Amino acid sequence: MKHGIYYSYWEHEWSAKFGPYVEKVAKLGFDVIEVAAHHINEYSDADLAAIKQSARDNGIILTAGIGPSRAKNLSSPDSTVRAAGKAFFEQTLTNVAKLDIKTIGGALHSYWPVDYTQPVDKVGDRARGVEGIYGIADFANDLGINLCIEVLNRFENHVLNTAAEGVAFVNDVGKSNVKVMLDTFHMNIEEDSFGDAIRTAGPLLGHFHTGESNRRVPGKGRIPWHEVGLALRKIHYTGVVVMEPFVKTGGTIGSDIRVWRDLTDGADEAKMDEDARNSLAFSRFVLGG
Ligand SMILES: O=C(CO)[C@@H](O)[C@H](O)[C@H](O)CO
């Protein structure tokens, strides 16, 4: 098991440059950095080559996260939007592959966060989502990339809220590089049991996010980490565990994640780093790896 952190822990915008964080997370002892793919198409080939080299030099593996915008929604009822989504993903995956990234996770099958002022068509969105993911799966596979479909809580997305729904979706897609992704923050809201949810995903679990119930770093709250660790061991999970803490207010990240109070306890960057380092030690101890 490898351990990583989403660089957005330190940032306010998904568009923030992720290159400088490769060295930082290596120094903190992580194996992996997760970067936001939302704006990767704005990076030049030279930028991407430099980041790839920095990852090699620092012994860091990259993974990618994305919350597709409404205009790039693979499950939209509007065929023009679905086509735009497909084109966006093909360009994004092509650039993601330039960083040797093998895993991209998030609400790839939909958009994020969902606008609930509009009527919800779960059945239709799910069916179009299966088709949309099926339609980009081989393209991703040819680049060696797994598409990890994140199960989110009801307030952020309606298509997949439980591990069981995630498994059924992935089975309907039926492509070996399309996997289920779970996140302890969302599981805490939706699942009856953390252990059962992880065991339900079993061999289909392709990526795993961790965070407390208020998205502080793992170890600061009341997620049953021992149960989570036992279940990950039980299914012989050998993938990446990426902590995804969101503790800062402000910017698009603060607003998308609904961070309306400072959860850093006034931490400066050095204290933020120390919290990440301590949480990594906690995660390795309790989850393994
Ligand atoms: O858990 C979440 C959101 O609550 C994330 O994984 C998100 O979908 C993605 O990271 C956006 O970049």
Ligand SMILES: [Mn+2]
């Ligand atoms: Mn997540």
